[in-house]
Amino acid sequence: MPIVEARGLTKVFRRPDKDPGLAGAVKHLFTRRYTDKVAVDHVDLAIEAGEAVAYVGPNGAGKSTTVKLLTGILVPTSGSVRIDGLHPQRDRIAIAHRIGVLFGQRTQLWWDLPVAESFAVLRDIYGIDPATYRRRLQQFDDVLELGEILPMLGRRLSLGQRMRADLAAAILHGPEIVYLDEPTIGLDLAVKDRVRELFRTLRDAGTTVMLTSHDLADIEGFCRRLVIIDEGRIVFDGDLQAVKDQFARERILHVETERAVPLDAVRAALAGAEVAAGETPVQFSVRFDRFDMTAGHVVASLSGLVNLVDLRVDEPGIEDVIRRVYSGDLVLDQAGSSA
Structure with a gap:
């Protein structure tokens, strides 16, 4: 059975449709109008344990919404999600111990605590034993250079420093499944290379990884499967190397x-x-x-x-192929995909 499975996954956001200004707000009190926005539209997705999957698409395609549905942050309008047989919304505590999540635009650090204390709080929440905690921190420090930022308050971190700390926080408890949403935003080139090496270490250790990124260099050399979403629907799901061989x-x-x-x-x-x-x-x-x-x-x-x-x-890479898909110049053949 797949470790991550979605069937008919759909999310519709209902937004107020009102005229601008005070008059529009008052009118909306008496005559309420709404517009439905379909963010994720009947997505079927199955990810096997140990897979590294690239989940890409243009802005507004539904990538981050899908990740939030798969982690239990959002409740689907219709359809179902199972994480290793568990229901993300109903089995939240059990799911939380099995997954790690990094959102490039949001932090899980406590803004008024030093980074070291945020990590200590996470250690206690997840029940990580002291020896394992020290070993993992040392491993992350070798890659992410955490030593310089551990004493700093969360609110004083630069974007690049926050991303390094948030990545460590996301995988501190050794999750079986990791969702990475724009994980290298704000990082310099040298740190990006080390972070990508950490991704490969996770994959090789058997961790299931779902990676969403606009920096397609994060994907090449790491993910073996490519899923492209556009306007809430999956338009391609197949082998990354096969796509490159055919279209690059x-x-x-x-x-x-x-x-x-x-x-x-x-x-x-x-x-x-x-x-x-x-x-x-x-x-x-x-x-x-x-x-x-x-x-x-x-x-x-x-x-x-x-x-x-x-x-x-x-040498054109997968970025060239995906750019052509986004622009409508190329339609990938779903017949040979795994969807």
């Missing part, structure tokens, strides 16, 4: 040569590739399908024509 096949090799070479000669040597002139006579680019020819083959063919001075390869 092209590579562009940028070349600088010792002397100018006729582009027709390059095209003749690389049948099937697209050759375009560069900014100078000794520069050009070669666009090719990596399943038709390798970069090594391209370089070897060019070396037979002219001496190469410089090379650079552009």
Whole structure:
């Protein structure tokens, strides 16, 4: 049985529809009008234990609302959610010990306490034994550099410092399932790399991770499954590498040569590739399908024509694919997905 399972999950928010100003507020007291906003629309989702799932979509697509439904923060309008067979709203205490949640825009630290005391409160809430607590704090300090922020009050933390502390707080009790909603917002590049390494450590230890992020570098090299939601509905659910293999096949090799070479000669040597002139006579680019020819083959063919001075390869990633999905340029084939 999946450890996370949603069936027909739907959330509708009812918002007052009133005219602006005092007159509109008074009128609404007597004539109430509402507009229904469907944030999550009949979502079916099953996540197996130990999976790392990327849950992505444009702003307002329903990502954060889905996470709140799966954690029991929100009650669904219709449909069902089960976490390892438990009901998130009914079995809140049991669920709380099994999940960890990080919302990039919200904190679980106590604003008027030092970070170290917030951690101590969480230690007591979850009943973490002292030896395990010290070991985990040391592990997190090696990655997140917590030492400098432990004495600081929660309200005095910068965004990056708060994110590091909140990530540690979310996984301090060793949860089986971790929901990460924009977990690297506000972090510098060096810390992002260490945080992503921590994600991989969690995954390799068997923790189930659901990751929502606009920074798609968080996803590549970590998640093996991609779920795309748009306007509250899942539009794709399948293997991340399969999507890349199908829709991110092209590579562009940028070349600088010792002397100018006729582009027709390059095209003749690389049948099937697209050759375009560069900014100078000794520069050009070669666009090719990596399943038709390798970069090594391209370089070897060019070396037979002219001496190469410089090379650079552009490799489109999953970000390019998802950007095309968002813009409507690409419709992923659900037939081969796992949904």
